[in-house]
Amino acid sequence: MFPKFLRSTLPSMKESPGVVDLLGVLAYAELSAYARMTEDAATLAPSLADRAALSELAVTEYAHFRLLRDRLAELGADPDAAMTPFVGALDAWHAQTRPTDWLQALVKTYVGDGIALDFYREAARLLDPSIAKLVDEVLVDEGRSQFAVERVRAAIEAHPAEAGRLALWARRLVGEALSQGQQVASARPELALLLMESQQEGHTDISRLFAKLTEAHNKRMAAMGI
């Protein structure tokens, strides 16, 4: 911990208060994803091997949470205080997108992970080098949710009627995420400003960032064959 007047002189401390918000929202996103994926694995997996495979991803999310929390502490921020403003929106997203079967759980894992990775990439573009390193560590695990893609593709090939149902589900996942994101953006203007700056094109319209996220989402949908 550093006295407040010293913090702004720390070489790794970015001036914008939006940085702590960004690390805080990502930290709680990882902590809550870990808990939800663990529960989905325990209650929806068709076999113990599948349960272990999804639990493995959940534990990886927890490891990312640990990196983010430690980074917040190194920056002199209180991790709990940094996460608290985002608990409501992320818990609401999970409550509104509770999967009812294994395929929905896999699609949610891949979609949720994907949106988080998009945010990490934004973060890497604009934050200091030590945070870029953290982002690199997280992105190393990017391929891990590939197993979800393969399972969903195989299920759709075997039962083509599943495609429509899962497409609707994915649309709901991203729709609820954008809706929660809009509320977060208006409640945390500094975070919104930080993410808009990262677009580096002079646009200050949050809908531009959302359009970008939606485009990335559509690519992921195509990868799953839905």
Place this chain on the structure above:
Amino acid sequence: MFPKFLRSTLPSMKESPGVVDLLGVLAYAELSAYARMTEDAATLAPSLADRAALSELAVTEYAHFRLLRDRLAELGADPDAAMTPFVGALDAWHAQTRPTDWLQALVKTYVGDGIALDFYREAARLLDPSIAKLVDEVLVDEGRSQFAVERVRAAIEAHPAEAGRLALWARRLVGEALSQGQQVASARPELALLLMESQQEGHTDISRLFAKLTEAHNKRMAAMGI
């Protein structure tokens, strides 16, 4: 995988079929403890820091599950098949001992971990050296649930009336464990035989092992001040 006739010549393969049972029951105990502790952390922790502290223990249980599963695979056993006979008893234990508040969750973590560690120690006494190494790796984490002891002691010091309630809770936890254990022992005689052999005193009464577990449990209760 090795042909069946070769398995008994593997240097690390213990003859008794109870060994696969013992690794199987421990593996599912770890996998289910991980899921339940994660849920308790998400739903009962009074702060995000407490939630992270219990989640940290949960993730450690998952790491133990991984060691056990990999060891089963190395022995030529199918991990899922080895765990399956114990899913019912362990799920029933968790269903009958669902904590309703944070202190109950902490007591359950410490009691459950303690019983598991007693079984690991029995396993270390009788299994081949490579399994003894696995047990050593697990026992390294023994001190981790100490945080639960400290929180419970502090809570009882602040509110002495909690002691009686938590003592009843702990008795229920161990009572349900012994009751599920008795059913497992009669359904899996080879496992029961293996554990009784480990007493190395010629007694073939499962109640002797249970008495030993109860004694260890009482010591843990004293450590928590209940």
